[in-house]
Amino acid sequence: MDLELSDDQVSLRDGIQALLAGRFDMERVRTGFDRAMYDELAEAGVFSLISDGFVWADAAIVFEQLGEFCVPGPLVTCAITGECASHVETSTVAIEHVSTVDYVYQIADTVTRAPASSFSGVASDWPLDPLTPILKVGSGVFGESVGDAELAQAFRRRGTVLTAAFQLGMAQRLTTMTVDYAKSRVQFDRPIGSFQAIKHLLADMVVRNEVARAAVYAAAAHLDEPDESGLDRTIAVAKVLAGEAAVVNGKTATQVHGGMGYTWEVDVHLYLKRAWLLETHFGSAESRCDDLAAILSA
Amino acid sequence: MELRYSEAEESFRATLREWLEHSLPAVPPQPSREDWVARRQWDADWQRRLFDGGYAGLNWPKEYGGQGATPTEQLIFFEETAKARAPYVGANFVGTLHAGPTLIEEGTGAQKAAHLPNILRGDEIWCQGFSEPGAGSDLAGLRTRADRDGDDYVLNGQKIWCSFGQIADVGEFLVRTDPDAPKNRGISWLILPMDLPGIEIRPIKTALGSSEFCEVFLTDVRVPVSQRVGAENDGWRVTNVTLKYERGTAFVSELIDSLRLCRDAAKLTSDAAHLRELGHCYAAFDGLWSLTKRNVSQTSRGTAGAGGMVIKLAYSEARQRFGELCLRMLERDGLHIEGNELVEERLRTLALTIAAGASQIQRNIISERVLGLPREPR
Ligand SMILES: Cc1cc2nc3c(=O)[nH]c(=O)nc-3n(C[C@H](O)[C@H](O)[C@H](O)COP(=O)(O)OP(=O)(O)OC[C@H]3O[C@@H](n4cnc5c(N)ncnc54)[C@H](O)[C@@H]3O)c2cc1C
Numbered sequence: 001m002d003l004e005l006s007d008d009q010v011s012l013r014d015g016i017q018a019l020l021a022g023r024f025d026m027e028r029v030r031t032g033f034d035r036a037m038y039d040e041l042a043e044a045g046v047f048s049l050i051s052d053g054f055v056w057a058d059a060a061i062v063f064e065q066l067g068e069f070c071v072p073g074p075l076v077t078c079a080i081t082g083e084c085a086s087h088v089e090t091s092t093v094a095i096e097h098v099s100t101v102d103y104v105y106q107i108a109d110t111v112t113r114a115p116a117s118s119f120s121g122v123a124s125d126w127p128l129d130p131l132t133p134i135l136k137v138g139s140g141v142f143g144e145s146v147g148d149a150e151l152a153q154a155f156r157r158r159g160t161v162l163t164a165a166f167q168l169g170m171a172q173r174l175t176t177m178t179v180d181y182a183k184s185r186v187q188f189d190r191p192i193g194s195f196q197a198i199k200h201l202l203a204d205m206v207v208r209n210e211v212a213r214a215a216v217y218a219a220a221a222h223l224d225e226p227d228e229s230g231l232d233r234t235i236a237v238a239k240v241l242a243g244e245a246a247v248v249n250g251k252t253a254t255q256v257h258g259g260m261g262y263t264w265e266v267d268v269h270l271y272l273k274r275a276w277l278l279e280t281h282f283g284s285a286e287s288r289c290d291d292l293a294a295i296l297s298a
Numbered sequence: 299m300e301l302r303y304s305e306a307e308e309s310f311r312a313t314l315r316e317w318l319e320h321s322l323p324a325v326p327p328q329p330s331r332e333d334w335v336a337r338r339q340w341d342a343d344w345q346r347r348l349f350d351g352g353y354a355g356l357n358w359p360k361e362y363g364g365q366g367a368t369p370t371e372q373l374i375f376f377e378e379t380a381k382a383r384a385p386y387v388g389a390n391f392v393g394t395l396h397a398g399p400t401l402i403e404e405g406t407g408a409q410k411a412a413h414l415p416n417i418l419r420g421d422e423i424w425c426q427g428f429s430e431p432g433a434g435s436d437l438a439g440l441r442t443r444a445d446r447d448g449d450d451y452v453l454n455g456q457k458i459w460c461s462f463g464q465i466a467d468v469g470e471f472l473v474r475t476d477p478d479a480p481k482n483r484g485i486s487w488l489i490l491p492m493d494l495p496g497i498e499i500r501p502i503k504t505a506l507g508s509s510e511f512c513e514v515f516l517t518d519v520r521v522p523v524s525q526r527v528g529a530e531n532d533g534w535r536v537t538n539v540t541l542k543y544e545r546g547t548a549f550v551s552e553l554i555d556s557l558r559l560c561r562d563a564a565k566l567t568s569d570a571a572h573l574r575e576l577g578h579c580y581a582a583f584d585g586l587w588s589l590t591k592r593n594v595s596q597t598s599r600g601t602a603g604a605g606g607m608v609i610k611l612a613y614s615e616a617r618q619r620f621g622e623l624c625l626r627m628l629e630r631d632g633l634h635i636e637g638n639e640l641v642e643e644r645l646r647t648l649a650l651t652i653a654a655g656a657s658q659i660q661r662n663i664i665s666e667r668v669l670g671l672p673r674e675p676r
Contacts, residue, residue: 001300001301001302001303001304001307001370001373001591001594001595002299002300002595002598003299003301003588003591003592003595004299004592004595004596004599004601005299006299009299057299179669179670179671182671183670183671190672191671191672193665193669193671193672194671194672196658196662196674199661199662199665199666199669199671200658200661200662200665202665202669202671203611203660203661203662203664203665203668203669204661206604206608206664206665206668206669207608207611207612207664210589210603210604210605210608211582211585211586211588211589211608211612212585213589213592214585214586214588214589214590214591214592214605215581215584215585215588215589217299217588217592218301218588218591218592220299221299221300221301222301225301225302233584234584236577236581237580237581237584237585237588238585240577240578240581241581241582241585285578286574288577288581289574289575289576289577289578289581290570290573290574290577291577292576292577292578292580292581293564293573293574293576293577293580294573296560296561296564296576296577296580297564297565297573
């Protein structure tokens with residue numbers, strides 16, 4: 001039993017971190033997701049980890065780093081489908097990244113898909129997450145069947161774990177950013193990080209990260225086990241805790257940055273908005289709590 | 299990352315399960331909360347069973363009669379005993395988990411010989427006399443004096459919140475041996491036999507209506523200097539040597555219990571809002587259980603993360619949220635405590651965010667030690 005990274009996993013994490021730090025600074029991230037970015041990430045192996053011999057626990061480590069850097073794009077969908085694709089679950093009122101991807105998948109009771117070019121509608125000129133373009137469509141026809149309920153379940157499990165890992169990374173980076181700010185911003189002749197009201201907000205960010213990290217790693221490692229008993233429970237727990245960590249840390253980060261936190265220039269809002277967006281992927285914290293209650297009552 | 303336990307660990311688990319299955323039927327029913335004579339006996343009997351079964355002093359080194367178990371074995375021990383609903387450590391808490399390890403690290407040969415075997419066998423119950431009316435979170439501000447008189451210290455002062463004080467044989471006491479030194483420099487750590495003349499113990503009634511802790515009044519109590527552990531005025535450091543016995547397993551039993559109680563509570567309601575909040579509580583406990591395992595993984599490698607600091611804080615708050623939910627779910631069925639574990643637990647867990655480091659203090663510690671933020675006044 002070991003919920004800490006192995007030496008190989010530490011190297012994997014450091015490798016992807018170095019790659020992202022070198023090529024995906026916020027200036028680039030702010031330009032949004034495009035084909036060049038997809039190709040670069042694909043070349044780095046981000047979307048083919050499992051076929052390249054890595055396990056889901058490794059994939060979670062990589063997606064945690066992608067989250068730290070707030071890398072835009074339907075990265076999780078690309079990784080689970082092996083295509084340049086975004087996805088919807090039940091509702092098709094808003095589709096992400098339609099103009100960049102090849103396919104839009106629907107991961108519901110079964111898995112279906114349609115070429116992205118087959119969707120028409122109105123492109124939002126003011127999307128919630130500025131780095132996630134939204135096409136507003138009345139309905140969509142996912143004509144092509146890709147897989148049955150079993151594949152849908154597998155996609156949902158993997159997608160949930162990778163999304164949670166991404167949310168975890170965002171929660172962690174929000175913490176680092178905010179702690180740095182609290183140490184340097186001076187008011188009343190001292191760093192605001194010396195005020196207990198601020199220290200306690202920051203301590204709570206750490207608490208959320210630590211618990212979420214353990215839950216995400218446990219869920220990812222469980223995906224690699226043949227024994228599926230308890231798997232959906234572990235995965236739901238990871239999604240609840242990582243989703244909350246990202247959203248609540250995003251709100252805390254805004255507060256601690258003061259007026260700067262409400263600006264376009266400071267990166268906090270980009271993280272918070274992505275965190276909100278990812279709450280609509282693979283079950284919000286609330287719906288995942290409902291799932292857990294259903295498992296408990298069963 | 300690896301979820302599976304090693305073969306050796308699985309065999310430790312299997313042997314333990316078998317032992318529990320065999321031993322638990324012989325354990326008599328738990329005595330009532332206020333029957334202190336019977337409670338002491340019951341806790342001591344369980345410790346004796348652990349001793350006979352080869353499970354006493356799990357994390358103590360073998361040379362002192364312990365088992366020298368690995369952190370993972372300790373985790374498994376707490377997990378399995380909680381799942382089997384075996385007795386909790388109870389009155390053996392201070393002796394086995396704090397005073398014993400302190401003596402192992404800092405005690406003289408004579409002190410070790412006098413106490414360690416007794417603690418392991420359940421023959422000696424310890425209490426902790428640290429807190430005072432004027433020294434809670436700011437423990438280093440304690441004022442109970444120990445004035446040197448020949449080969450004795452003469453103690454005068456008052457301790458408070460001393461759990462199990464009414465049944466303890468011995469106490470680990472922090473006293474001020476140098477009133478002029480800076481706060482945490484003039485403190486010494488003493489072994490205090492609780493039957494010495496001049497010690498008066500008065501139980502305090504808790505919000506639960508029971509008497510879990512006591513006030514201890516010390517009036518001209520003479521204690522031989524040979525009862526001091528560590529150097530004079532070095533008591534602050536001595537109290538912290540047990541940190542290395544901390545393997546992040548402190549809340550395993552509580553977490554396993556909490557997960558069980560969540561399953562029980564799911565049967566109480568069909569209200570969607572309650573169920574959602576229950577799922578939320580379950581997520582918090584399950585996440586903390588994973589964090590506990592991650593912590594143990596780190597301890598096993600000789601590293602330490604922030605987990606240990608996080609678990610106490612997050613667990614106690616999650617547990618209170620859960621207790622609150624239970625009261626709402628029970629509605630008017632929750633208006634009596636007897637036979638209502640969930641109500642009793644709601645009251646008991648009020649203390650979790652206060653005892654052993656209040657939540658505010660825990661947040662100070664995390665923000666300073668993990669994040670390196672400026673320190674509070676001390
Ligand atoms: C059930 C139970 C069992 C116990 N058993 C024992 C025992 O066996 N032996 C023993 O010695 N002690 C024992 N204690 C005492 C326990 O350790 C103290 O209660 C605890 O350290 C808090 O001290 P206090 O009660 O004096 O509260 P205070 O220190 O007065 O705190 C009151 C409030 O002020 C806050 N506060 C204090 N300082 C700060 C600060 N710097 N920043 C922000 N907020 C602050 C606290 O968080 C708290 O909310 C026990 C307590 C309980 C509840």
